[in-house]
Amino acid sequence: MSASVKTPWATDPATAGERRGARRRKGIAGNTLWFWVFVGPFVVGLLVFSYLPIIWSLVLSFFEAYNTATPSKFVGLQNYIDMLTDHNFLSSLGTFTIFAVFIVPLTFVLSLALALLVNQVKIARSFFRSVFFLPTACSYVVASLIWRLSIFNGVRFGLANTVLDWFGIDGIAWLSTVDPPWYWLPIVTVRLWLQLGFYMILFIAGLQRISPTLYEAAYVDGAKPGWQVFRYITLPQLRATSVAVLILNLIAAYQAFDEFYNLIGNVNYARPPLVYLYGISLGSIQDLGHGSAGALILAVIIMIVTLLQSRIFGFGKAGD
Amino acid sequence: MPAHVPNAGLSRRDLLKRTGSLAALAAFAAACGGNTGRPSSDSGGGGGAKVNLSQWYHQYGETGTQQAATKYAKAYTDANVSVAWTPGDYASKLSSGLLSTKGPDVFESQLNIGMVKSNQVVALDDIMADVKDDFQPGDLATNTVDGKIYGIRMIVDPQVIYYRKSLLDKAGIKPPETIDDLISAAKELTTNKVKGIFVGNDGGNALGGPALWSSGGTYLTDDHKPGFTDGRAAQAFGKLHELYASKSVLLGSPTDWTDPSAINQGLVAMQWIGMWAVPGMQKALGNDLGVFAFPALDAQGKPAVYSGGWTQFVSAKSPNVDAAKKFVKWLWIDKQDFQEDWSLNYGFHIPPRKSLAAKAAKLQSGVAADTVKLTADHGHTDNPAWTPKMGSAFTDLLTNVIKKGADPAAEITKAEKTVNAELSRLFG
Numbered sequence: 001m002s003a004s005v006k007t008p009w010a011t012d013p014a015t016a017g018e019r020r021g022a023r024r025r026k027g028i029a030g031n032t033l034w035f036w037v038f039v040g041p042f043v044v045g046l047l048v049f050s051y052l053p054i055i056w057s058l059v060l061s062f063f064e065a066y067n068t069a070t071p072s073k074f075v076g077l078q079n080y081i082d083m084l085t086d087h088n089f090l091s092s093l094g095t096f097t098i099f100a101v102f103i104v105p106l107t108f109v110l111s112l113a114l115a116l117l118v119n120q121v122k123i124a125r126s127f128f129r130s131v132f133f134l135p136t137a138c139s140y141v142v143a144s145l146i147w148r149l150s151i152f153n154g155v156r157f158g159l160a161n162t163v164l165d166w167f168g169i170d171g172i173a174w175l176s177t178v179d180p181p182w183y184w185l186p187i188v189t190v191r192l193w194l195q196l197g198f199y200m201i202l203f204i205a206g207l208q209r210i211s212p213t214l215y216e217a218a219y220v221d222g223a224k225p226g227w228q229v230f231r232y233i234t235l236p237q238l239r240a241t242s243v244a245v246l247i248l249n250l251i252a253a254y255q256a257f258d259e260f261y262n263l264i265g266n267v268n269y270a271r272p273p274l275v276y277l278y279g280i281s282l283g284s285i286q287d288l289g290h291g292s293a294g295a296l297i298l299a300v301i302i303m304i305v306t307l308l309q310s311r312i313f314g315f316g317k318a319g320d
Numbered sequence: 321m322p323a324h325v326p327n328a329g330l331s332r333r334d335l336l337k338r339t340g341s342l343a344a345l346a347a348f349a350a351a352c353g354g355n356t357g358r359p360s361s362d363s364g365g366g367g368g369a370k371v372n373l374s375q376w377y378h379q380y381g382e383t384g385t386q387q388a389a390t391k392y393a394k395a396y397t398d399a400n401v402s403v404a405w406t407p408g409d410y411a412s413k414l415s416s417g418l419l420s421t422k423g424p425d426v427f428e429s430q431l432n433i434g435m436v437k438s439n440q441v442v443a444l445d446d447i448m449a450d451v452k453d454d455f456q457p458g459d460l461a462t463n464t465v466d467g468k469i470y471g472i473r474m475i476v477d478p479q480v481i482y483y484r485k486s487l488l489d490k491a492g493i494k495p496p497e498t499i500d501d502l503i504s505a506a507k508e509l510t511t512n513k514v515k516g517i518f519v520g521n522d523g524g525n526a527l528g529g530p531a532l533w534s535s536g537g538t539y540l541t542d543d544h545k546p547g548f549t550d551g552r553a554a555q556a557f558g559k560l561h562e563l564y565a566s567k568s569v570l571l572g573s574p575t576d577w578t579d580p581s582a583i584n585q586g587l588v589a590m591q592w593i594g595m596w597a598v599p600g601m602q603k604a605l606g607n608d609l610g611v612f613a614f615p616a617l618d619a620q621g622k623p624a625v626y627s628g629g630w631t632q633f634v635s636a637k638s639p640n641v642d643a644a645k646k647f648v649k650w651l652w653i654d655k656q657d658f659q660e661d662w663s664l665n666y667g668f669h670i671p672p673r674k675s676l677a678a679k680a681a682k683l684q685s686g687v688a689a690d691t692v693k694l695t696a697d698h699g700h701t702d703n704p705a706w707t708p709k710m711g712s713a714f715t716d717l718l719t720n721v722i723k724k725g726a727d728p729a730a731e732i733t734k735a736e737k738t739v740n741a742e743l744s745r746l747f748g
Contacts (some may be wrong), residue, residue, distance in 0.1 A: 269720075
């Protein structure tokens, strides 16, 4: 480069400084731009498909809205009063409670047990991990159909009934029998099959975060491997993971829809809140006012329960 | 220009910016789109001023039906009609479709007063005027609200009980005449391989209406009062529980009562099902097939046939109501050959037009002829004032009585409360 050619940064420090500032400003603007490029679509999606419907649902819940999403007859809190005194809605909350009582502890214990087993395996560890995780990739609808049509169908050639037949036991109409309530067996097992692997992975991640020195120290101190080590080291160290698993599990149970809807349909003895609300607002009844009120009541219940749970277990505290 | 030169024409950043926002826009547009079944307006080119119409069907079980529906739509020359065939939960998809202008222009369904009150369907009196007398009164009544006709009946689907003649003969049983006969026949026909009867995996909710009619009751009286509240109705619902509890009904079948697989595969001796399944049953069972109506509750009662079916409507939200009306008039009033094809060549349905029904050769012999006669003698059509919310309360009543053995009178009182609330909302 010849000396006669003026390079701007060499000859004019003042303009050079300005330029740098401009570049920095442009850099910030660029960052902002990229922030919006990456985050924007999700924000737009969240706004359009989540927040807007929630707000609209709030509006609808104060109106009489049959067959329309733009109602005109304001009814105040009447929809809320109707839903809170509707024995079907209350019994759907009862159904959910029974479901949660089955599914939450079962999932917790079984996925933890699976995680401990898979974590101890010395060979083909990733094979076992994948095998147990794979069902998570299956759709609830597809799994429910397999459960309903081939494993737990009520006729003599269903898989479960064929097995019973080997032992000379009469076939059972699994999904149609209310006394005893056999339908719970397919409902609970399908969800266990689908979600155990996912929670197992969470537990494995938790287990791998526990420092081996703790176990070594315990060994030196004379703790017996097995229950004692599990009870006093593994379990307390897994607290953050356990709480997360419990909360996720409970919320997932509240949102139960697919397996109920596809296994037994909209029946009054076993419909969780979402199936009932779907039936009145989006099914043929199209009563969007009552449906929205019910959905918001349910949302408030989920929030309260989650907050209580975090309070009790101390989720999100410093140090977790 | 070589690709690695950074400032060649379009900067990399600009390019990314543009493609990024394009992709976001496309994703957003795709998410908002959804298949309305309507052809896109600029796809034809040669269509000229023709309007596009979308026609919605539920999924018929018989092979060839979808092709037939498409064939009819293609044969219409005054508009581009596209058929949306809907497997699965048609009622829900239709309900949400009718909330917006993206829904169907013409669709099949069953009328309830809510559709009229919320202005979802248009009155069709003008196109029905000339042919009104050619329809059965029941098929007109089920589509009439406040004196206006809102739909054209496409097919009539009688629901009755079909049975294996050979199995009843072997057991020395005559077709039941009362509900008690039916219960004891079901018990006697049950072996360890074959159940007596299939009335649906829910245990017999489909029999609720017929049982009510067989006791002399009705869903709603003419002056808009609940008609299912007396002691005889309670007795009839109780009988349905007796049937369910007799351990002679098939439960948990892979297919439900609307599909003839259970009786065809020898799982049951009798099945509650519609006449649409007759060709399928005859193919599997030959002449080993008989039919009877839902039997009378007792000597004072009457047998009952549910005369269901499908009706064609024009959506009030359609941007082309007049063209849509013209199309449904063409297909379901003028084109008698298509109507005949639709009623007789796939499943069996009674053509709603008297003139067509009279010349339907396929329905003039065998069990089909018997079914047609039973429908004429004992048929009941839906009351359009019976809303889905009332229906849902009635289903809850049936589930509680049939499956859980709840007290029918107490359950009737609960359902009556919901029905009365609906009636006062609708009629004041």
